[in-house]
Amino acid sequence: MNLEAPTSSFHHRVQDAFQNPGRLEAIRQAAARFYEHRDAVLGALQDADALRDLARLIRAHTIANLDTYLVQFEVSVQQAGGQVHWARDAAEARSIVLDIACQADAKRIAKSKSMVTEEIRLNKALMDAGLEVIETDLGEFIAQLGGDHPSHIIAPVLHLTRQEIGAIFQEKLGVDYTDDPLALNQIAREKLREVYLSSDIGITGCNFAVAESGTICLATNEGNGRMVTTLPRVHIAIMGMERIVPTLDDLAVMLQLLGRSATGQKMTVYTSLINGPRRQGDPHGPDAVHVIILDNGRTKALAGDLAEILYCIRCGACLNVCPVYKTIGGHAYGSVYPGPVGAIISPILGGIPAFADLPHASTLCGACQEVCPVRIDLPALLLRLRRDTVVEGQSPSWLRRGMQIYAKTASKPSRFSLATGVAALGTRLLGRDWIRLPFPGPLAAWTRFRHFPVFARRIFQHQLKDDQHE
């Protein structure tokens, strides 16, 4: 499969997440802060709605002509002196990177934050091949040191406290314990400086790829993205094949929305436009630039009524408003891609059996669609995926069994009326107002946290009959 399957069940992962309420609280607070900032800057933007409409049209048009724009992009990159590789799946992408590393006789690799390299599990493959791989985004660096996984698209170690980070630095870097963020930053700065200056290869993702100019656009705040694309001899950029926009004008539209939607920044601190390796007269810069265009299941997304998810620009705004994400956190999704967007992307890339629960991990409240800068109808996509889980026989077992029983009962009026009558009597016997007793068996989990509603005294069929007689 294109995406690694989680090793434990969704319910276990959620239970695990609940073990650490402090972490969940940190995630909630950060999500709220991102969202507040987003709201403020988008509100202040003239024509924000028109801009989002335009961005959606651009994304839709691009995906509808994806083959054309990818080929145009390929030619433009080559004209700029870069090399383009195509990878059908994660394994092929990994082997392309390994080949490049081997040819460049590389030992040390510096990485800037990228979801797609997590998706293809690149780090492990490189390290298995004896290469040293260092994440340079501060959050990712901390996650890597601590042997942890990122929990948020934008803020990878949202779930760690400064004390936990201080302990990780003390243990892994052999420095004196401190939990002062400023001091921790300084330690990381010094450590990573040395990494940039001694790495042979820099690996990045790609926020946008511009077809007309062959530009790789990277949006970062810390400057590590600039370091790894300027100092090492070789730069490898890996892009999901849907990252394309046709023109630099289109890029400007996306950039106006990306930072604002992600963190409430009008622009990320550094927005780099990379056009191939260093040219004659450039004092610095890589000698070689490789771009890897990755499919890895994206053509599967294109094949039907879930294709709209490819409009996504990975801003993370839908996570920050999602009541489910804010309750269970990122790790519980068991995927590189959490939140509403992850609940759609993960089953598409990783297969429904591995991620069948994710489309159900939504209240369908619509907040995600409301904030999505390209107005993806995420709730509709989630519903279609739920349908697909049923078609593939992968819907949760309680749901399947329940629906079978319901179908039997509801297909005959006599049975239905009998059943509702029994339910009305039963629920009234068990409690007066709201039933506070925990139920046994399959309803136990549900009633542990919720009250079971009492059915109406007179069932609907009888009420209807009475009304008709009047």
Place this chain on the structure above:
Amino acid sequence: MSDSRQQVLNAIRQTLPNALLPDAHPEHPKRSIATPPDGIDRFIAEAELLSARVIRAGDSLETAEQVVRILTENNWRRVFAWPWEEIGCKELPDRLADAGVAAHFQGNPVDLAALPVGITGAEAALADTGTIVVRGGEGRSMLASLLPPVHIALVDSRRLFPCLSAYLDSLPGSDHLAAASNTVFISGPSRTADIEQTLTLGVHGPRELIIILWG
């Protein structure tokens, strides 16, 4: 490898006719969004919001004096700079020499990383986001705006645009940006909030950005 290329492209071409792509139109959508009429005040306000320092200067002589003042105040005797003709402030080299400041234009990044300040030009400033556009190329190292802890950027105020789109519109075509292997839009000094959402400046890039807007 070319095989994979063909397979990916074939797969896209086969699936596209069945893809449900709401709002997809064959023609490329064009922008008709009004650009804000923002000017210098907006630029300064936005840049300062991002913790950049903006200094206004009159002619190029005053600009050179401002740079020298900052350097001598901080006792910075060595700078990592773009070649003077790329910065476009003609009094600057003599003034720096008078002040005893030595400039380095290229070399081994390990040595350049030890310099306390970088001086570059910028080819444009964008008012609505407080951004400067720093374009690499002939002699213009991208490291001068990145490695030193302080970055001083000199921008001609006639190169101020209301927003990114207005700047792009002013260019003859995509060739201008494509002609440089690296261009960066810089909005404030390097920042992170990865540790408990505490904002910290200068995590990898400069912790201080000083923009001298002249002319």
